[in-house]
Amino acid sequence: MPPVAESSLQVKADFPIFKRRFGGRELVYLDSAATSQKPEVVIEALAEHLRKHNANIHRGVYPLAQEADAAYDGARRRVAEFTGAEPETTIFTKNVTEAINLVAYAWGRANVHRGDAVLITQMEHHANIVPWQILCREREATLRYLEIDEHGEISLDALQAELARGDVALVAFAHVSNVLGTINPVAEMAARARAAGAVSLIDGAQAVPQMPVDVEAIGADFYAWTGHKALGPTGVGVLHGRRELLDSMEPFLAGGDMISSVDFQSATWNELPAKFEAGTPMIAEAVGLGAAVEYLAGLGMERVRAHERELTAYLLERLSQLSGVRPVGPPEADRRGGLVSFTVEGMHPHDVAELVGRSGVCIRAGHHCAQPLMRCLGVGATARASVGVYSQPADIDALIEALAAGREIFGL
Numbered sequence: 001m002p003p004v005a006e007s008s009l010q011v012k013a014d015f016p017i018f019k020r021r022f023g024g025r026e027l028v029y030l031d032s033a034a035t036s037q038k039p040e041v042v043i044e045a046l047a048e049h050l051r052k053h054n055a056n057i058h059r060g061v062y063p064l065a066q067e068a069d070a071a072y073d074g075a076r077r078r079v080a081e082f083t084g085a086e087p088e089t090t091i092f093t094k095n096v097t098e099a100i101n102l103v104a105y106a107w108g109r110a111n112v113h114r115g116d117a118v119l120i121t122q123m124e125h126h127a128n129i130v131p132w133q134i135l136c137r138e139r140e141a142t143l144r145y146l147e148i149d150e151h152g153e154i155s156l157d158a159l160q161a162e163l164a165r166g167d168v169a170l171v172a173f174a175h176v177s178n179v180l181g182t183i184n185p186v187a188e189m190a191a192r193a194r195a196a197g198a199v200s201l202i203d204g205a206q207a208v209p210q211m212p213v214d215v216e217a218i219g220a221d222f223y224a225w226t227g228h229k230a231l232g233p234t235g236v237g238v239l240h241g242r243r244e245l246l247d248s249m250e251p252f253l254a255g256g257d258m259i260s261s262v263d264f265q266s267a268t269w270n271e272l273p274a275k276f277e278a279g280t281p282m283i284a285e286a287v288g289l290g291a292a293v294e295y296l297a298g299l300g301m302e303r304v305r306a307h308e309r310e311l312t313a314y315l316l317e318r319l320s321q322l323s324g325v326r327p328v329g330p331p332e333a334d335r336r337g338g339l340v341s342f343t344v345e346g347m348h349p350h351d352v353a354e355l356v357g358r359s360g361v362c363i364r365a366g367h368h369c370a371q372p373l374m375r376c377l378g379v380g381a382t383a384r385a386s387v388g389v390y391s392q393p394a395d396i397d398a399l400i401e402a403l404a405a406g407r408e409i410f411g412l
């Protein structure tokens with residue numbers, strides 16, 4: 001029997017996509033780590049904004065434009081409150097990828113020098129690798145990696161040893177790995193980086209949707225995340241930054257709205273956060289994200305975490321009942337977020353995903369934008385099942401059933 005605990009959420013009915021049928025079957029969506037489904041309140045907030053309040057922002061003096069201003073600024077306040085940050089230091093970006101690139105360009109190019117090192121971990125998404133590769137190449141700096149152990153975790157002693165070398169300008173790491181599920185001790189890592197004089201950046205793409213995140217309490221210099229994984233629309237991400245650093249940085253992109261004044265040969269920069277939001281931003285999407293975090297806050301992030309932890313424990317347990325299935329990452333659900341990547345002996349991960357897909361079960365297969373990590377794990381790809389607030393034990397049962405049937409087809 002699937003577990004039914006008090007913390008369980010029953011919110012599938014809030015998400016209209018689950019009314020769809022695929023070949024007569026219900027949608028079993030276990031790909032929330034790639035992108036989450038959207039509740040009606042988010043879809044409605046987005047549509048309502050476009051229907052009733054659409055105007056460009058920070059320009060118009062007429063009432064409709066003031067409504068659009070209020071909607072955008074209100075969304076920023078909601079998002080900042082949700083993550084324990086200040087609105088002025090909460091910058092809307094296109095996604096987490098752009099947020100990390102913003103730091104790599106606007107902070108990195110001025111502060112990483114020849115002979116410095118940028119330290120990341122072996123479990124990073126390409127979004128938290130490639131910007132540092134480019135920066136290090138340009139600045140003649142070195143990119144170094146903290147190794148993961150057999151459970152997909154990093155060691156604080158190893159971090160300390162790296163920092164003790166005295167050349168680390170920046171440490172960048174995921175809060176929750178999108179492949180291993182590992183929850184990193186981010187507050188401790190940020191504190192150690194700070195003590196060693198290094199700046200820290202956390203990729204919170206997989207953390208913000210599923211656990212309480214208080215960026216002030218974590219104490220990192222930069223904390224980046226992406227709206228579409230947190231029940232929000234695509235096209236909007238967030239960068240929280242330490243005020244002194246954001247103040248000291250040059251802009252990332254230049255154009256309208258990010259300036260205070262422009263002369264023929266020069267310009268001065270606007271206040272935070274506008275300094276980092278050049279051009280017309282993703283207004284309706286930000287409004288949608290505001291509705292998304294309000295919905296999540298209404299569920300309660302402690303409850304969301306408990307729900308996803310339980311489902312992950314159940315997923316690990318059910319997968320362990322299938323021979324030849326090897327999950328990667330920490331063995332206990334307490335130490336991991338709501339996803340499990342796994343391999344199936346004798347089957348390519350793409351075949352696994354395709355076969356279960358025929359039963360209406362959506363999982364991901366591939367390198368999950370983490371090719372260096374795949375190399376560390378000694379595989380080319382994995383299958384990955386990931387849960388969201390709407391997921392239920394029955395979704396996991398459907399996956400296991402489809403997996404068992406698929407293995408039979410393959411004669412395993």
Ligand SMILES: Cc1ncc(COP(=O)(O)O)c(C=O)c1O
Binds near residue numbers: 098125176177226
């Ligand atoms: C840990 C992590 N970082 C970064 C990203 C990139 O997110 P986006 O494509 O929204 O920028 C992802 C998305 O898969 C992720 O899981």
